[in-house]
Amino acid sequence: MAENVKLQKIYESVQYKELVNRIRFLIVAAATFVLLTNVVIPGINLEVWREFIKNQGSLFTLFGIFTGGALYNFSIISLGIIPYIDAAIIMQLLIAGFPQLKSLQKDFGEEGRKKINFYTKWLAIVIAILQSFFVTSALKKANPAIFYDNSLLGTSIVVISLIAGSVFIMWLADQINEKGIGNGSSILIFISILFRLPSYILETFNLAGNILNSGIIIAVQILFFISFIAIVAFLSLSIRKIPIMLTQRIIAGNKLVQQNVTFLPLPLIAAGVLPIIFAVALLYFPITILQGFGVNQETFSTNPLLKFIYQTIVPPNLVIPNEFTPEILKTFFISLGWNLWHSIVYASLIIAFSYFYTFIVINVDDLTDYLNKSGAVIRGIKPGQSTKNFLENTLYKLSLIGGIALSLITILPPYLMYIINFIISKITGIQELSFSGLVGMYISGSSMLIIVGVVLDLLKQMNAYLVAVNPREVFKPKTK
Numbered sequence: 265m266a267e268n269v270k271l272q273k274i275y276e277s278v279q280y281k282e283l284v285n286r287i288r289f290l291i292v293a294a295a296t297f298v299l300l301t302n303v304v305i306p307g308i309n310l311e312v313w314r315e316f317i318k319n320q321g322s323l324f325t326l327f328g329i330f331t332g333g334a335l336y337n338f339s340i341i342s343l344g345i346i347p348y349i350d351a352a353i354i355m356q357l358l359i360a361g362f363p364q365l366k367s368l369q370k371d372f373g374e375e376g377r378k379k380i381n382f383y384t385k386w387l388a389i390v391i392a393i394l395q396s397f398f399v400t401s402a403l404k405k406a407n408p409a410i411f412y413d414n415s416l417l418g419t420s421i422v423v424i425s426l427i428a429g430s431v432f433i434m435w436l437a438d439q440i441n442e443k444g445i446g447n448g449s450s451i452l453i454f455i456s457i458l459f460r461l462p463s464y465i466l467e468t469f470n471l472a473g474n475i476l477n478s479g480i481i482i483a484v485q486i487l488f489f490i491s492f493i494a495i496v497a498f499l500s501l502s503i504r505k506i507p508i509m510l511t512q513r514i515i516a517g518n519k520l521v522q523q524n525v526t527f528l529p530l531p532l533i534a535a536g537v538l539p540i541i542f543a544v545a546l547l548y549f550p551i552t553i554l555q556g557f558g559v560n561q562e563t564f565s566t567n568p569l570l571k572f573i574y575q576t577i578v579p580p581n582l583v584i585p586n587e588f589t590p591e592i593l594k595t596f597f598i599s600l601g602w603n604l605w606h607s608i609v610y611a612s613l614i615i616a617f618s619y620f621y622t623f624i625v626i627n628v629d630d631l632t633d634y635l636n637k638s639g640a641v642i643r644g645i646k647p648g649q650s651t652k653n654f655l656e657n658t659l660y661k662l663s664l665i666g667g668i669a670l671s672l673i674t675i676l677p678p679y680l681m682y683i684i685n686f687i688i689s690k691i692t693g694i695q696e697l698s699f700s701g702l703v704g705m706y707i708s709g710s711s712m713l714i715i716v717g718v719v720l721d722l723l724k725q726m727n728a729y730l731v732a733v734n735p736r737e738v739f740k741p742k743t744k
Contacts, residue, residue: 279729279730280729280730282729283445283726283729283730286443286444286445287444287445289439289440289443289444290440290444290445290446290451293436293439293440293444293451294451294455296436297341297433297436297452297455297456298455298459300334300339300340300341300429300432301334301337301339301341301459302337302339303337303339303340303341304337304338304339304340305338305339305340305342305421305422305425305426306421306425307411307412307413307418307421307422308338308410308411308412308422309409309410309411309412310337310338312407312409312410313338313410314336316403316406316407316410317335317336334456339429340425340426340428340429340432341429341430341432341433342426342429343392343395343396343399343426343429343430343433344430344433344452344453344456345433345434345437345449345452345453346395346545347388347389347391347392347395347430347434348384348385348388348430348433348434348437348449349449349541349542349545350388350391350395350545350549351384351385351387351388351390351391352384352388352542353542353545353546354387354391355380355383355384355387356620356621356624359380359624360620365380368380385434388430388434389427389430389431389434392426392427392430392431393427395426395430396422396423396424396426396427396430397423398553399426400419400422400423400426404419433452436448436452437449437451437452440452445722445725445726446718446721446722446725447718447721450537450714450717450718450721451718453541453714454714454715454718457711457714457715458715480688480691481688484684484688485681485684488677488680488681488684489712492673492677492712493712493715493716495673496673496712496713496716497716497720499532499533499666499669499673500533500536500713500716500717500720501720502531502532502533503529503530503531503532504529504530504531504532504658504662505527505528505529506527506528506529506530506642506655506658507526507527507642507643508526508527508528508635508640508641508642508643509640509641509643510526510638510639510640528635528640528642530626530658530659530662531662531666532662532665532666532669533618533666533669533670534621534622534625534626534659534662534663534666535617535618535621535622535624535625535666536713536717537713537714537717538617538621539613539614539615539617539618539620539621539667539670540614540670540674540713542613542617542621543610543613543614543617546613547577547609547610547613548577550573550577551573551574551577551578554570554573575602575606576602576605576606576609577606578606579599579602579603579605579606580598580599580602580603581599582596582599582600582603582678582679582682603679607675610671610674610675611668611671611674611675614667614670614671614674615663615664615667615668615670615671616667617667618663618664618666618667618670619660619663619664619667622659622662622663622666623659623663626659628652628655628656628659629652631655632648632651632652632655635647635651636648636651642654642655670713673712673713674713677712
């Protein structure tokens with residue numbers, strides 16, 4: 265009976281009703297996003313377009329995952345949240361380089377952050393305009409048959425549609441932040457990833473040909489997926505406990521006495537998935553620019569420098585050999601070499617952004633000031649400059665370990681999936697598995713980090729609303 269009373273208090277609380285309303289808005293926003301992924305821009309030949317992206321390899325596959333199928337349909341939201349991510353990267357670099365912007369973010373509190381966010385949005389709109397022009401121009405030069413109308417009017421319709429879709433997605437992410445629950449940008453990427461899962465499962469069934477083979481393939485891949493989810497969740501929740509002592513001044517006698525010893529939690533991966541997203545955006549940026557200036561696939565393949573840049577960013581598909589002839593082995597080791605080189609460059613960017621963004625998320629100066637003002641002392645470390653140096657050194661180590669961890673869980677899954685699919689192909693006889701890896705691109709560290717991070721963030725925020733419901737009354741211990 266007492267439990268029913270507690271639940272009734274939760275259901276009747278203002279916080280609970282607000283949480284329900286926010287969840288409802290989130291569902292509506294998610295449905296709107298999914299609906300827009302199927303709104304094709306006028307004047308697009310979808311058959312030619314889908315055949316074109318099929319032949320482009322992993323570049324379009326990767327961006328397709330982050331747009332929830334919008335890119336596959338050449339939807340009005342094909343650019344997705346990518347312009348905003350690019351703008352956020354540039355703004356963070358500008359903040360690091362310009363003291364005025366850094367002061368605006370640090371010294372003006374919420375108002376300063378709002379202004380930074382305002383500048384970021386306008387920069388994102390500019391980037392969306394540039395990307396729309398570049399993408400349309402590059403596609404017209406690569407394959408004019410993608411567009412039914414290659415006139416100025418037809419091109420303008422495509423460009424304006426892409427810009428409008430990108431601006432709407434930014435607005436929708438903002439609305440989720442204000443009226444929904446969770447981080448809007450992360451939520452939309454999260455929806456994009458989950459929305460593509462049924463198509464990958466269907467692809468597996470179509471490829472397998474029978475229920476037994478389908479069951480084996482899907483069971484192994486789901487087991488692999490769950491295992492990596494568990495690893496990612498463990499890393500996401502891992503913290504470095506810094507022991508601190510809280511002191512309290514006693515008025516009588518003006519003494520300082522030590523209170524209970526607690527700890528300061530510093531997360532292993534403070535930056536979350538942002539280093540991976542930023543690394544992807546920066547890694548593929550050169551190709552976007554070059555294609556916008558008319559550099560096509562043929563130029564990439566004939567010019568040695570451009571070929572090196574292209575294969576560093578988009579390495580050849582890693583084909584596991586089924587016959588060990590000299591020619592096949594040579595092709596395998598060449599493709600393996602390019603994939604390993606791509607992985608090294610990708611990992612270096614992730615580690616660099618991990619360092620960069622960790623010190624943005626955790627401001628050492630503010631944290632040191634907070635500890636001093638609250639009377640907290642790190643055990644064995646003097647207050648002031650010594651505390652600041654200790655925290656900086658600790659964060660440097662955590663950034664390195666976290667960056668390496670992020671790199672490994674981003675880079676290893678595709679390689680492991682290729683090997684697993686090769687073994688499955690020998691069991692089932694489906695040779696195509698060993699070539700495509702099937703979900704090797706889908707089961708990636710970035711995808712899993714976003715899934716785990718968004719779920720943990722949603723649970724945290726939902727719990728915060730419920731705990732706010734008169735915790736002394738609702739959650740007090742039972743009495744006999």
